[in-house]
Amino acid sequence: MLFCEAIELSREVPRSRGCRSLRASGDDMRVTNVAKKAVCFPCFLLPWSVTTTGGISFLKIIIIIIFLHSCCADYYKFSNRKLNEGVFFPSHTHTHSRGRATMKLTDNVLRSFRVAKVFRENSDKINCFDFSSNGETIISSSDDDSIVLYDCQEGKPKRTLYSKKYGVDLIRYTHAANTVVYSSNKIDDTIRYLSLHDNKYIRYFPGHNKRVTSLSMSPVDDTFISGSLDKTIRLWDLRSPNCQGLMHLQGKPVCSFDPEGLIFAAGINSEMVKLYDLRSFDKGPFATFKLQYDRTCEWTGLKFSNDGKLILLSTNGGALRILDAFKGAVLHSFGGYNNSKGVILEASFTPDSQFVMIGSEDGKIHVWNAESGMKVALLDGKHTGPITCLQFNPKFMTFASACSNMAFWLPTIDD
Incomplete structure (x- = not known):
């Protein structure tokens, strides 16, 4: 051949x-x-x-x-097969036919993941990162005020920008791969819209008067929502600096769009989840799920699974919760990972919605089956600090984890 x-x-x-x-x-x-x-x-x-x-x-x-x-091919070159076709794989997987081998995400594949490369581009904690929708790049924000763009196919950093004056947190890609939005953690709490091409601000979004804790782009258009410690959720459009909608809440919110961009969920005061129709959110939630309040921790993140059936609630304690997105019932509570210092640890679904992942303060990654609730993998990334950020690539068989260093992971077996 x-x-x-x-x-x-x-x-x-x-x-x-x-x-x-x-x-x-x-x-x-x-x-x-x-x-x-x-x-x-x-x-x-x-x-x-x-x-x-x-x-x-x-x-x-x-x-x-x-x-x-x-x-001995470059470990970071990936094929063009997409995750949403049900198969995804790195290019170092070989076959004896002209077609490429396929790989599905299973318990064994998850257990086989190892760190392929570590990047030490930051001098302080990486507070957020986001994959581009095509899975080809990843962008990170850090407490050292830097923005680092990585090439997932080449496995190397491409560019570093700085936001020394305003700081940077909660960085998110928009629908254009060369623009991002992010919150500020210095001077004020304005959200900023940045062009990566020429490192210039396109627009500012003022309004919040306390730290922004949630930022979510609509998967279908230029709308995004933000939640803040000022107990408000604001609806924005990238094309206008003016707030398009404002909700005053009874507690601190976490919020996120669903995969269809039709509704958004707000987790309020670590005890209830409310679902809103984007077209009529001013009329109030169409569903409210009340959960038992846990005084030992606070909710720090909310995410939908890609199939829209599950809601994942992460906390600053040692527990996660998965809810039925339609009924609000708690399906599973996951624990057993270290977070004694109350660090904000990002939890994520895998793109097929079958598994839940979270890092811990001791540098390990815990993986559970979202349906059965069974733990299927414990991976040691040998991070030098708590794994504050963790996401699976939306298209390819790789994921990233971060403390002050960024680690790219790849499977070591074919399945």
């Missing part, structure tokens, strides 16, 4: 007189995807007549180089 692929690659590049060109990208000998018909410099010249002894020997050398490269 490698021989055939080498010949196909040679047909994609211009011929020079008496030879075929097989191109690779310098030292790391990167051979590009045949389907993309893209190749790189410099050239290795393959004798036109491979029937001679010298030609055959040279061809063998080229094939061996390609084989070694395929076995």
Whole structure:
């Protein structure tokens, strides 16, 4: 198969007189995807007549180089198959056919994840990060006032920006991959809309007078919502600096859009969840779920599963809750992870909605089956501090975790 692929690659590049060109990208000998018909410099010249002894020997050398490269391929190059097709996999997974191997997220695959690379770009805690919708990049905000953009396909940081004057927290991609919104944690509590292309602010969103604790982009349009310690939730549109809707609440909120962008949920005062129709939120919630109040912790995050059936409540204690998004019943409570200092730890669903993940203050990651409630994996990321941020890539078989360092994880088995 490698021989055939080498010949196909040679047909994609211009011929020079008496030879075929097989191109690779310098030292790391990167051979590009045949389907993309893209190749790189410099050239290795393959004798036109491979029937001679010298030609055959040279061809063998080229094939061996390609084989070694395929076995030791860049650990961060991912294929174009999407998670929402039910299969997703890194490109180092091999098959003996022209199609690529597939991988589904199972208990065994989750247990096989290991840290593939660690980035030490920050001098203080990473307080938030967000994957782009296509899964190709990830952007982080940190208490050191920096914004770092990473390339998930290449596995390396691409750019670092700074917000020294205002600070940066709760960073979120908009629907354009080169723009983000984030909250401020210095001077004021204004939300800022930033162009990554030229590092310029597009718009400011003033209104909150205490720290913003939740920020959620609509999955379908330019609407976003924010919740604050000032006990309000505000509805915004990226195209206008003016607040589009304001809700005064009885307690501190956490909030998030559902996957369809039709409703949003507000967790209030760590004891109730209210669901609002975006088109008529001013009429009040259409559903309210009251939960038993736990005095030992406060709610710090709320997320919907991608199938819209579950709501995940994270806390600053040692417990998580999963609710039925339609009935409000508590389906599972997850504990057994370390958080004795009351750190805000991000919990997340996997993109298939089948598993729940959270980090801990001792640098370990705990994974449960969302349906059965059983713990399926305990992963050691060897983080130097509490894992404050944790998310699975929305498209590819990788996830990221962060303390003051950023770690990219990949599975080590094929399933």
